Amino acid sequence: MTDASTWRRLGFLLTQLGTFASARFAERVRDLGLVPSDAGVLRLLSRNPGMSQRDLAGRLGTVPSRVVVLIDSLEDRGLVARTRSQNDRRNHELRLTDAGHATMGALRGIAEAHERELFASLDDEERRLLQGILAKLAAGFGLDAEVHPGYSERGQ
Amino acid sequence: MTDASTWRRLGFLLTQLGTFASARFAERVRDLGLVPSDAGVLRLLSRNPGMSQRDLAGRLGTVPSRVVVLIDSLEDRGLVARTRSQNDRRNHELRLTDAGHATMGALRGIAEAHERELFASLDDEERRLLQGILAKLAAGFGLDAEVHPGYSERGQ
DNA sequence: TATTGTTATACTCTATAACTATA
DNA sequence: TATAGTTATAGAGTATAACAATA
Numbered sequence: 001m002t003d004a005s006t007w008r009r010l011g012f013l014l015t016q017l018g019t020f021a022s023a024r025f026a027e028r029v030r031d032l033g034l035v036p037s038d039a040g041v042l043r044l045l046s047r048n049p050g051m052s053q054r055d056l057a058g059r060l061g062t063v064p065s066r067v068v069v070l071i072d073s074l075e076d077r078g079l080v081a082r083t084r085s086q087n088d089r090r091n092h093e094l095r096l097t098d099a100g101h102a103t104m105g106a107l108r109g110i111a112e113a114h115e116r117e118l119f120a121s122l123d124d125e126e127r128r129l130l131q132g133i134l135a136k137l138a139a140g141f142g143l144d145a146e147v148h149p150g151y152s153e154r155g156q
Numbered sequence: 157m158t159d160a161s162t163w164r165r166l167g168f169l170l171t172q173l174g175t176f177a178s179a180r181f182a183e184r185v186r187d188l189g190l191v192p193s194d195a196g197v198l199r200l201l202s203r204n205p206g207m208s209q210r211d212l213a214g215r216l217g218t219v220p221s222r223v224v225v226l227i228d229s230l231e232d233r234g235l236v237a238r239t240r241s242q243n244d245r246r247n248h249e250l251r252l253t254d255a256g257h258a259t260m261g262a263l264r265g266i267a268e269a270h271e272r273e274l275f276a277s278l279d280d281e282e283r284r285l286l287q288g289i290l291a292k293l294a295a296g297f298g299l300d301a302e303v304h305p306g307y308s309e310r311g312q
Numbered sequence: 313t314a315t316t317g318t319t320a321t322a323c324t325c326t327a328t329a330a331c332t333a334t335a
Numbered sequence: 336t337a338t339a340g341t342t343a344t345a346g347a348g349t350a351t352a353a354c355a356a357t358a
Contacts, residue, residue, distance in 0.1 A: 010283065011177055011271045012304070013290040018174010019305035020297055021167050037348095054316065066349065068318060090316040090357045115167045121296045122289065127166065130289050133282050134169040140277045141176055148168070149175035152349085210339060219327065224341060246334045246339040308326085 021118055022150070028110045032103060033077070039107055040148040041070055042096065045080060046104045047146065050093045052085070059144075060151040079103055177274055178306070184266045188259060189233070195263055196304040197226055198252065201236060202260045203302065206249045208241070215300075216307040235259055 026036045034042075044059060045051060051059075053067045060067070071094065074080040079100035085091035096104060119127055138145075182192045190198075200215060201207060207215075209223045216223070227250065230236040235256035241247035252260060275283055294301075 010287055010290070011181070011267070011274050013287070013294055014170075014177045014274070015174050015181070016299050016305055017290060017293055017297075018171050018177065020294075020299060021170045021174065023305075025167070025171070052316075063350065064317065065319085065351080069348090088316085088358070092317070111167070118167050118170070118293070121292060126289050126292075129285050131166055131169070133278065133286050134166070134173060136277060136282075137173055137274070138169055138176075141173075143172050143176060149172055149179075208339075220340065221328080221342085222326065225326090244335070244339085248340070 021114075024118070025111075025114050028114055029107065032106055032110065034103070034107075036148070036150060037070060038074060038079075040151070041074060042079065042100060042104050042107060043148075044146065045094055045096050046101070049095045052091045053094065054091075056094065059147060061147070062151040066151070074100070177270075180274070181267075181270050184270055185263065188262055188266065190259070190263075192304070192306060193226060194230060194235075196307070197230060198235065198256060198260050198263060199304075200302065201250055201252050202257070205251045208247045209250065210247075212250065215303060217303070218307040222307070230256070 022036065025039075029036060029039050040060070041056070044056065048055075048059075053071065054064055056071075057064045057067045071080055071082065071092075075082060078097055081095050081097050081100075082092040083095070085093050119130075122130065178192065181195075185192055185195050196216070197212070200212065204211075204215075209227065210220055212227075213220045213223045227236055227238065227248075231238060234253055237251055237253050237256075238248040239251070241249050275286075278286065
């Protein structure tokens with residue numbers, strides 16, 4: 001049995017490191033002129049081209065009116081395009097533009113550099129163990145493997 | 157060498173799980189009528205009674221004006237008391253009231269239950285490994301062992 | 313009548329700057 | 336003149352509700 005101080009420290013560490021990792025990622029994407037929520041939207045649209053705003057809201061766990069603001073901003077910067085669906089003209093189909101795909105490519109590079117930086121102090125065995133344990137925890141809590149958090153309520 | 161998809165997944169998992177853990181902790185402390193930032197302040201004051209607001213701001217990584225709001229709220233609820241320092245009447249010495257100590261006790265119980273819930277799916281060996289790896293990472297990034305994140309800027 | 317997206321609006325959180333009281 | 340704390344204020348992010356277009 002693990003003692004109480006270790007019990008306490010584990011959740012604390014997870015929260016601290018998760019926050020640290022997010023903040024560091026935010027710094028990096030800012031170099032691309034993006035905020036973290038932009039990055040998540042681009043990622044989701046690159047994998048699911050043609051998604052409607054409503055689908056996107058559902059997937060991100062937020063409300064449609066928030067998606068309007070997110071997409072307005074990305075559209076203004078020429079990274080995402082809205083086109084009216086021909087099947088149902090109420091829908092907007094969302095897709096990355098060419099510039100959006102290019103930014104998405106840069107984002108992949110940034111994500112990889114981010115990972116390398118974060119886990120540079122671990123050896124291969126430690127990384128493998130950490131990956132296994134964190135994946136087990138995430139699966140247990142039903143976390144969506146494609147969606148970054150931070151689209152609803154206030155982050156804590 | 158670990159392959160690229162594993163690299164990527166690790167930081168992603170850390171952010172997801174950290175956010176999940178914070179959100180779950182926020183739910184639990186809400187049962188005590190607190191928000192997470194209250195919990196961190198109570199914790200710090202219980203270990204450092206007599207702290208000034210300026211010291212607290214520095215420790216939390218935020219600005220003095222934010223501390224005013226945090227302490228106002230805790231004082232209104234009778235959990236923290238301000239007393240003018242006799243050495244330097246510009247300073248407020250901050251201390252938990254009796255009710256504040258009682259709430260702090262309840263908070264310890266909640267923190268422990270939180271840990272048990274989060275890591276229930278792991279066996280002792282996995283917990284030990286996770287603890288070692290996370291502690292190594294946190295130390296490498298210079299994270300303060302006593303301070304929860306979330307007092308500056310916006311959560312991500 | 314129901315649904316998609318939009319707008320208007322309000323609320324919370326946080327930071328900056330000006331202010332007061334003490335030193 | 337400098338420092339601790341406070342107040343006023345402004346900005347960002349997010350949600351709710353009312354609305355227009357389409358089904």
